Amino acid sequence: MYYALIMLSVAMLGGCFALNDVYRKRRSSNLLSSMESSCIGAVAGLIVLFIINGIKFEFTPFTLIMSFFVAINGIAFTYLSFKALETTNLSIYSLFSMLGGMILPFAQGIVFYGEEITLAKIVCVVFIVASLALTVKIGDGKKGYIYYIGIFVLNGMSGVLSKLFNEMPFEKTSAAAYSMYGAAWTIVISGLLWIILAKRGRYQMPKYTVGIGMIAAAKGSINRVANFILVLALAHVDASVQYPMVTGGVMIMSTLVCFFGEKKPSKRELLSVALAFVGLLLLFAIPI
Numbered sequence: 001m002y003y004a005l006i007m008l009s010v011a012m013l014g015g016c017f018a019l020n021d022v023y024r025k026r027r028s029s030n031l032l033s034s035m036e037s038s039c040i041g042a043v044a045g046l047i048v049l050f051i052i053n054g055i056k057f058e059f060t061p062f063t064l065i066m067s068f069f070v071a072i073n074g075i076a077f078t079y080l081s082f083k084a085l086e087t088t089n090l091s092i093y094s095l096f097s098m099l100g101g102m103i104l105p106f107a108q109g110i111v112f113y114g115e116e117i118t119l120a121k122i123v124c125v126v127f128i129v130a131s132l133a134l135t136v137k138i139g140d141g142k143k144g145y146i147y148y149i150g151i152f153v154l155n156g157m158s159g160v161l162s163k164l165f166n167e168m169p170f171e172k173t174s175a176a177a178y179s180m181y182g183a184a185w186t187i188v189i190s191g192l193l194w195i196i197l198a199k200r201g202r203y204q205m206p207k208y209t210v211g212i213g214m215i216a217a218a219k220g221s222i223n224r225v226a227n228f229i230l231v232l233a234l235a236h237v238d239a240s241v242q243y244p245m246v247t248g249g250v251m252i253m254s255t256l257v258c259f260f261g262e263k264k265p266s267k268r269e270l271l272s273v274a275l276a277f278v279g280l281l282l283l284f285a286i287p288i
Helices: 002-026 029-055 061-087 090-113 119-134 145-167 177-202 210-234 239-258 265-286
Strands: none
Touching: 002 029, 002 061, 002 210, 002 239, 029 090, 029 119, 029 177, 029 210, 061 090, 061 177, 090 119, 090 145, 090 239, 119 239, 119 265, 145 210, 145 239, 177 210, 210 239, 239 265
């Protein structure tokens, strides 16, 4: 059941990946745009999470503190994602984002929580790293290394914080309430920054439309629900299994989405996805 939930989350995150780039292209890559995106997306996400969790109040100090750090991490990741996509192509961005999202939680689970190192896990990670490396084009990534490093760390920290929330021995709320607190913190922090930056009038922005707002709301609500599912599943699935699944799965979904766009996947990209798919199969096929 929980593996099926992880794959559902993967499909949702693949859609968010595409919507994020669409939003950036229609608005801009500056700080104001990223705060706007974070705030609108968090409002939509909070509404959906209220529907999922119902109208009930849950609170613990630990949840409040952890959700604050999750919000800061998410806001920073959104901004650095916009800046990175402004200076490089999607292949470099994907490489650093997905490697961080896989390697940091993978290492955390094994080093700090005693998750078993198996041949299946090692082979899966090797295949996915190889598949990610194939997406990089020669000559890419000469600028903006600070953004790439930031994306690597922040996307990885999303999984690390989720694992900490599940494992630390403090009283905590449900996964849904935890996700709701994260959305609420994001609304407060990014909303305040959005207002302050807008009043200063330093950024030239395209005219805002209902369509742009719907994109922000869609990607925000889908992302919140997808991450809620991952937090829920993490209580039952090792991080060293879950995050290679997420990384490989998002790669496959992103490539499938490309078939419906103007730019079709290249042979190199298809080979990359094939390697990721084989890696995921071996994760479950190898008995040790």
